[in-house]
Amino acid sequence: MATGRTHRPATRSRGIPEATVARLPLYLRALTALSERSVPTVSSEELAAAAGVNSAKLRKDFSYLGSYGTRGVGYDVEYLVYQISRELGLTQDWPVVIVGIGNLGAALANYGGFASRGFRVAALIDADPAMTGRQVAGIAVQHSDDLEKIVSDNGVSIGVITTPPGVAQQVCDRLVAAGVTSILNFAPTVLSVPDGVDVRKVDLSIELQILAFHEQRKAGEEHEGTVPPVAAHQDSSEQGPDGDVPAVMPA
Amino acid sequence: MATGRTHRPATRSRGIPEATVARLPLYLRALTALSERSVPTVSSEELAAAAGVNSAKLRKDFSYLGSYGTRGVGYDVEYLVYQISRELGLTQDWPVVIVGIGNLGAALANYGGFASRGFRVAALIDADPAMTGRQVAGIAVQHSDDLEKIVSDNGVSIGVITTPPGVAQQVCDRLVAAGVTSILNFAPTVLSVPDGVDVRKVDLSIELQILAFHEQRKAGEEHEGTVPPVAAHQDSSEQGPDGDVPAVMPA
DNA sequence: ATGTCTTTGTGAACGCGTGCACAAAGATGG
DNA sequence: CCATCTTTGTGCACGCGTTCACAAAGACAT
Incomplete structure (x- = not known):
């Protein structure tokens, strides 16, 4: 997620959770691809796989928009494309x-x-x-x-x-x-x-730094039992706040 | 945040929450700026303002790294820069x-x-x-x-x-x-x-679509009491899944 | 019609993240 | 050495988001 979030919490609109809104474009993209292949309907399981999310989450997300599916069949692709586009405000320029x-x-x-x-x-x-x-x-x-x-x-x-x-x-x-x-x-x-x-x-830059954090963790876990990657002082706040600590960060 | 998330939940490393990791680069940037101005120490309140977050959140974030602050004074800028850099794995190339x-x-x-x-x-x-x-x-x-x-x-x-x-x-x-x-x-x-x-x-594209959603909501709320922005059918699932619905989305 | 089978929609439980509010810690001044 | 004042570190409660699991709904075959 290159996605930093800077949002006032008042984002709650009519009741669509912010997390759901953030996923709607994902669903829309997957649905558009299906639409281009002229696939008429799609199940929550298939669509969830295409969008890279859990199928239960997808169904709950759609439930906030209304009941647009048909039990035993799935969702009508074209109809859903339209509904999501409208909800996201993409029907206007x-x-x-x-x-x-x-x-x-x-x-x-x-x-x-x-x-x-x-x-x-x-x-x-x-x-x-x-x-x-x-x-x-x-x-x-x-x-x-x-x-x-x-x-x-x-x-x-x-x-x-x-x-x-x-x-x-x-x-x-x-x-x-x-x-x-x-x-x-x-x-x-x-x-x-x-x-x-x-x-x-x-x-x-932030995205890369987050990746680096996980990358370091992976590398450190390979040889278990060793001291963590770089230096050693892991213990409490022994070391005084001023002094010997090198400022590693470049400008 | 232009930040999409695609993460397996096993991100929990030694106990630093993912949300905290995502904010560390933010703190680091603010601290680096302070360091360049040769500011020796900074309070959680000041640093939080510079990073655009809540001060309680910032303190809790730092508490996951250890006790690096001094009560009554604040945090040593250089030391904190080093600690965060090390934690993020930025001390290596x-x-x-x-x-x-x-x-x-x-x-x-x-x-x-x-x-x-x-x-x-x-x-x-x-x-x-x-x-x-x-x-x-x-x-x-x-x-x-x-x-x-x-x-x-x-x-x-x-x-x-x-x-x-x-x-x-x-x-x-x-x-x-x-x-x-x-x-x-x-x-x-x-x-x-x-x-x-x-x-x-x-x-x-996703970030823009999320913005469009909120933008549409703002526009719709201006004239309260009116029907929502575009069409009108808001009610239950009356309308059949197939049929009259125009496919507005372009490729 | 009736039964079976598929898939949706959602109630409920759980876990993570956030923010409040306060006690502990230390600095500072007398 | 004591009192006061500032600021950290955190226990606690709350709310959002996720996931499970299942009942309801409809399609489809017979």
């Missing part, structure tokens, strides 16, 4: 702006998964004048001076931040002030936003 | 391969957050012969025919998949067979791996 057209911003602009799910890249914005006017993914990059105008003219409510961390908060503030109420943040920074604004965070 | 050097792969190769945290891009791999030999982020792209050799020669245990979804599973299988035991998957596919291999998933 979502204009999105991407701020910060570096490597990552450009990658996102080219990413097919956006357009294919009701999301439309309305504008690319960058602070570098040298970028202004350049075409990325067939869209002309605009200067960040015009950010507010771009957002309001296009009715943008979702913004993607792919800037360096130093300016992310400032960009975020301007987006929010201009009317954006949902932000997908790729900058490694904690964004503070007013109530009513949703922030989701994607942090590549 | 992790060679990483990136497979699939498209827009996203190139963006990751250039991403600073990798090198700065003990991760080293050992190789870039792509299936396109036209890419072979091209320099990306100062590293020559190698052909995927040599994947197995590259992995074993460099002792790589962490692989990053940024290929198109169609080949992701196949690439994953080859990585695992070559000895990779941790995978960060950016392809929108459910990867199946043998036990003992960790997969974390970053799915940009």
Whole structure:
């Protein structure tokens, strides 16, 4: 899960649990694949396998949306695709702006998964004048001076931040002030936003660090009984807080 | 959080909860910033604010690592940086391969957050012969025919998949067979791996869909008392599973 | 119609994560 | 050495999410 979570707990909408909402796109993807193969119906067991989850969980998830299955048969694929799409709000068009057209911003602009799910890249914005006017993914990059105008003219409510961390908060503030109420943040920074604004965070470095933790654990368990991987002092807080401890972390 | 989760529950290592592990990198980042400003100590309250979490949660998280704080004073920044780095396994070098050097792969190769945290891009791999030999982020792209050799020669245990979804599973299988035991998957596919291999998933499209859900909910709640956003049929399972329902989802 | 077989939908139990609230610990000043 | 004040570390309760297990519902064959 490259998925950091930054959510106020008031996410409970009409009663669909947040965990369920997070899985709906997964089901939708699996269902779309089935739909393309013209499979008419699917059982919870099959669909769960395709989505990589437990079948009981899947059934409970769907039960929050209503009773869309037929006992003894399964779920109608097309119907379910429609229901989930509607529930997720994908039956409408979502204009999105991407701020910060570096490597990552450009990658996102080219990413097919956006357009294919009701999301439309309305504008690319960058602070570098040298970028202004350049075409990325067939869209002309605009200067960040015009950010507010771009957002309001296009009715943008979702913004993607792919800037360096130093300016992310400032960009975020301007987006929010201009009317954006949902932000997908790729900058490694904690964004503070007013109530009513949703922030989701994607942090590549964090994901790798979590993997490293488990990787280290695996390596350490191979030779059981040995002292843990690196140093040795495992015991209580003997060692004073100041002094000899090397600062291993690079900038 | 752009963080999808795909984890076997056996993640429990020596007792550090998975949720805590996921937050350690956050603390580490905040602490590193403090360290650069030469701040000697920090209270749980301050650090929690910087990391964007509750202070009680932070203290409980740290309590799993041991008693590293001083009551009445707070935590020693340098010492804590070291302890967390060690716990996450960042005191050692992790060679990483990136497979699939498209827009996203190139963006990751250039991403600073990798090198700065003990991760080293050992190789870039792509299936396109036209890419072979091209320099990306100062590293020559190698052909995927040599994947197995590259992995074993460099002792790589962490692989990053940024290929198109169609080949992701196949690439994953080859990585695992070559000895990779941790995978960060950016392809929108459910990867199946043998036990003992960790997969974390970053799915940009899913994050946007979750945002769209909340966005739609906000829009719908503005005019309270109205019927929910799109259509109207909210009631029980009247409508038969087959028939009139339009398939709105594009491919 | 009736019986059998498949699959859904959900009640209930369990476990993890979160947050409150407070006692213990130590620093600091007199 | 004692009193006070700050801040940690944690026991406890609560709520969410997951999973099991099964009854209800419907399809299908006879």
